[in-house]
Amino acid sequence: MNNIHQSGRQTTAPGFNIYNQPPDYYDATLSPEYIEQCFMPIRRLIDSLRKPEGVSILDLCCGTGVIPDLIRDLGGVSYLGLDLNPTFLDRARERMAGNEHFTFVEADLLKHQFDRRFDIVMMINGYHHFENHLKSQVVKRVHEMLAPEGSFILYEMCISTYENRDEFAHMVLDFYEKRIEWTRKNEPMTPKKLATWKNVRDLSVAGEDEYKVDYDYIRKDFHANGFALKQEIRVWPPENEDLFDDPRVGDFLFLFE
Numbered sequence: 001m002n003n004i005h006q007s008g009r010q011t012t013a014p015g016f017n018i019y020n021q022p023p024d025y026y027d028a029t030l031s032p033e034y035i036e037q038c039f040m041p042i043r044r045l046i047d048s049l050r051k052p053e054g055v056s057i058l059d060l061c062c063g064t065g066v067i068p069d070l071i072r073d074l075g076g077v078s079y080l081g082l083d084l085n086p087t088f089l090d091r092a093r094e095r096m097a098g099n100e101h102f103t104f105v106e107a108d109l110l111k112h113q114f115d116r117r118f119d120i121v122m123m124i125n126g127y128h129h130f131e132n133h134l135k136s137q138v139v140k141r142v143h144e145m146l147a148p149e150g151s152f153i154l155y156e157m158c159i160s161t162y163e164n165r166d167e168f169a170h171m172v173l174d175f176y177e178k179r180i181e182w183t184r185k186n187e188p189m190t191p192k193k194l195a196t197w198k199n200v201r202d203l204s205v206a207g208e209d210e211y212k213v214d215y216d217y218i219r220k221d222f223h224a225n226g227f228a229l230k231q232e233i234r235v236w237p238p239e240n241e242d243l244f245d246d247p248r249v250g251d252f253l254f255l256f257e
Contacts, residue, residue: 018199019209023064023091025199028192030066038235041253042124042155043070045231049120049151050076058082058118058145060109060138061126065092068102080118082107110137114145121145122153128212135213139225152227154254155235158215160246169205172212176201178243215248222256231255 018025030039049055054076059067062081065088071077081104083089089104096102105112121142130138142152160171180197183189204210219229236251237243244250 016199017203017209018196019085023088025192025196026088027064027066027091028190028196029200030064031187031193033187035066035070037238038155038251039066039070039124041233041235042067042122042153043074045153045253045255046071046120046122047074050074051119052076054078055120056080056116056118056147057120057122058114060121060123060142061129062089062092062104063124063126064088065095065104067122067124068092068099069095072096072099072102077101079103080105082109082112084108109141110134117147117150118145119147119150120153121150122155124153124155125157127154127156127218128210131211132213135211135221136225139221139227143226149257151230152256154218154222154256155251156218156254157212157251158218158249159212160244160249161214161216171214172201172204174244175212175249176204182237182241182243215252218252218254222254227256229254230257 046055046057056078057071057080059079059081062068062083063085065081068079068081071079079102081089081092081102083092083104084106086106089106092104096104123138123142127135127138146152157175159168159175162168162171176197180194180201183193183197187193200210204212222229232255233253234247234250235253
């Protein structure tokens, strides 16, 4: 294992990895409080983009199906969820059992061939799972998947700007230490939830399955690949809580066209 020391703090790149565990670990962070604070704005945005004749949605890195569960009652939705994790997809299918307009496919979005385009493509906490040299390829693929006048919804956790590897580790640690402390104060903190947040922190520092970037990186990447930003919302931390010196740090919901 790799031990990384920063400002007197230590993290360990663990053999344990929540993405190789039962989905209960991943879902432990998705408490009702978290969903209300962070994910309900996604539902409201999708609702605002729906057309009278219906809307087709492609959800890249759909995980365990929390977002489709939130929009299951919106009329006229045709949904396709894509992910590489078969265990997470099994949980998503369990969640959405009986909803014939919601389907899930195990596939690599950089290789999968789609037979249609979609009104909405979204990626919720998925962009940071791609190594930085692949991120622009992901954005270019999104263009290929969008219907004319389609919209791309991106949800991402943005860390502070960094110049080198040591600064990157510091910014990741700062982000997750404050997030864990905020969660302790505002949500029930179960042992599994705490273990999951700490594991994501350690994976992020180690660059294993988590490749966080800052706000400017995202804006520049999408602009360079032909997208225009139409709307953004910082959904965490709440507007009245300044956990970070930089207002561009936190969870952002972006709408690109």
